[in-house]
Amino acid sequence: NAGVMQNPRHLVRRRGQEARLRCSPMKGHSHVYWYRQLPEEGLKFMVYLQKENIIDESGMPKERFSAEFPKEGPSILRIQQVVRGDSAAYFCASSLGIQRTGELFFGEGSRLTVL
Amino acid sequence: TQLLEQSPQFLSIQEGENLTVYCNSSSVFSSLQWYRQEPGEGPVLLVTVVTGGEVKKLKRLTFQFGDARKDSSLHITAAQTGDTGLYLCAGEDTNDYKLSFGAGTTVTVRA
Numbered sequence: 585n586a587g588v589m590q591n592p593r594h595l596v597r598r599r600g601q602e603a604r605l606r607c608s609p610m611k612g613h614s615h616v617y618w619y620r621q622l623p624e625e626g627l628k629f630m631v632y633l634q635k636e637n638i639i640d641e642s643g644m645p646k647e648r649f650s651a652e653f654p655k656e657g658p659s660i661l662r663i664q665q666v667v668r669g670d671s672a673a674y675f676c677a678s679s680l681g682i683q684r685t686g687e688l689f690f691g692e693g694s695r696l697t698v699l
Numbered sequence: 700t701q702l703l704e705q706s707p708q709f710l711s712i713q714e715g716e717n718l719t720v721y722c723n724s725s726s727v728f729s730s731l732q733w734y735r736q737e738p739g740e741g742p743v744l745l746v747t748v749v750t751g752g753e754v755k756k757l758k759r760l761t762f763q764f765g766d767a768r769k770d771s772s773l774h775i776t777a778a779q780t781g782d783t784g785l786y787l788c789a790g791e792d793t794n795d796y797k798l799s800f801g802a803g804t805t806v807t808v809r810a
Binding site: 643 | 703705708732734739740741742743744787789797798799800801802803
C-alpha cells in the first residue's frame with residue numbers, strides 16, 4: 585500500500601506531556617499538509633511543508649506546536665505540553681505538487697487523547 | 700479562511716430513498732471537492748468540480764457546482780447502507796493551496 589501512512593493511529597497523553605505524530609507521504613510526493621479535526625467540525629488547516637521547508641504555518645498555534653519535514657524520513661507534527669483542548673484527530677495529506685483540483689491524498693489520521 | 704456551510708448537519712434515511720446535501724459559501728472557489736469519511740478513517744476524495752454549472756455523475760452520486768462557483772450539492776439516488784458516512788465539501792481558492800472544509804453532513808442509511 586503506497587498510501588499516506590500515519591502513526592500512531594491512537595495516542596494517549598497526560599497534560600503536560602509531548603505528542604509526536606508522524607506522516608509518511610505517498611511515494612513520490614514532496615508536499616505535506618497537516619489538518620486537525622474536532623468532533624462535528626470540518627478539517628482545519630494547520631501547516632503546509634515541503635522537504636526541509638515550512639511553506640505556510642498560518643493555521644498552527646504559535647506556541648507548543650511545531651512541524652518538520654526533513655530531507656529523509658517522515659513529516660512530524662510535535663505538540664509540547666499538551667492540554668485537553670489538543671485532543672483531536674490529526675490528519676496528514678500529501679500531494680505531488682502544490683495541491684490543485686483533487687490531488688490531495690489523506691492518511692487515516694492520528695487520534696490524540698489528552699487526559 | 701473562506702467559510703463553507705453544509706446542510707443538513709445530520710441526515711437519516713431508509714435504504715432506497717434519495718438524499719441531497721448542500722454546501723454553500725459567500726466566497727467564490729476555483730474548484731470544490733467532495734469527500735466521504737468513515738469513522739476512524741481519513742477523508743477519501745469523491746469528486747472535484749471546477750466549472751460553474753458543472754454536473755458530474757459517479758454511479759448513484761450526482762455532484763453539481765453552482766453557476767457562480769459559490770455552492771455545490773451532492774445528490775444520492777437509491778441510497779444504500781454503504782453510503783453511510785460523513786460527507787465533507789472543501790473549496791479551493793485560486794491563489795491559495797489550502798482547502799477550506801465545511802463541517803460535514805453525517806449521513807446514515809438504515810437497512
